[in-house]
Amino acid sequence: MMTVDTQRIGLFLDNAARTATAVPQFTGSEAFDLDAAYRIQQASIAARLQRGERIVGMKMGFTSRAKMVQMGVSDMICGRLTDAMLVEDGGSIRMADFVHPRVEPEIAFLLKRSIRGKLTPLQAMDAVEAVAPALEIIDSRYEAFKFSLSDVVADNSSSSAFVVGAWCRPDSDLDNLGMVMSFDGRAEAIGSSAAILGHPARSLAAAARLADERGLELEAGSIVLAGGATAASALRAGLHVSLEVQTLGFTGFSVTE
Numbered sequence: 001m002m003t004v005d006t007q008r009i010g011l012f013l014d015n016a017a018r019t020a021t022a023v024p025q026f027t028g029s030e031a032f033d034l035d036a037a038y039r040i041q042q043a044s045i046a047a048r049l050q051r052g053e054r055i056v057g058m059k060m061g062f063t064s065r066a067k068m069v070q071m072g073v074s075d076m077i078c079g080r081l082t083d084a085m086l087v088e089d090g091g092s093i094r095m096a097d098f099v100h101p102r103v104e105p106e107i108a109f110l111l112k113r114s115i116r117g118k119l120t121p122l123q124a125m126d127a128v129e130a131v132a133p134a135l136e137i138i139d140s141r142y143e144a145f146k147f148s149l150s151d152v153v154a155d156n157s158s159s160s161a162f163v164v165g166a167w168c169r170p171d172s173d174l175d176n177l178g179m180v181m182s183f184d185g186r187a188e189a190i191g192s193s194a195a196i197l198g199h200p201a202r203s204l205a206a207a208a209r210l211a212d213e214r215g216l217e218l219e220a221g222s223i224v225l226a227g228g229a230t231a232a233s234a235l236r237a238g239l240h241v242s243l244e245v246q247t248l249g250f251t252g253f254s255v256t257e
Contacts, residue, residue: 010043063227079157104228165251
């Protein structure tokens, strides 16, 4: 296999995200494997850190069995969250800052101590300080939202922004919670927390394993987005997006031009 210039590609994708520019997916001689994809992701994140951003957590992807089958993969993927990606609960995002943004309903975890390595879901939950309803704005930088597994991982697993609602007790029951994401007050997507690997705690345990495998840190104070409970829905200017999660409460944001 040819040597992949992970630094060059990482900066290329960082620029695409920063300027909201669609780019072709990597094919042929430009294609790379999953290990290289994570190195590219790291190079892209390093550029953000040099601009003053800081890591605040991790997002999980492919936490739906159906999505794994669709993509032909057998494991989850992850991306990094920075403070610049956090949107205030009830705040707004601009369409101009994205290529083709979509949103999906999630559960967020706040860690009270670091996690890493192989943990059971119960062990992972023991490190949780609080849980909350969350919305993740994903935005593949690839043209027509088409990409391979390695492409998407290199592009920070499509993670672009996120909103977190009020934090709730860590012992809140997360089993099969109803989740309704609405656009302008009308239900857009209806799902359950059980769609996240059967229980969101399994996603948190997987995050600890992936952090260990990829040399990443999930320290105390980190936020972990457990993955989408429904398919992602396309955003457009003028929308108000809200999420209600049974027993956990609400969160939301608006979309401007």
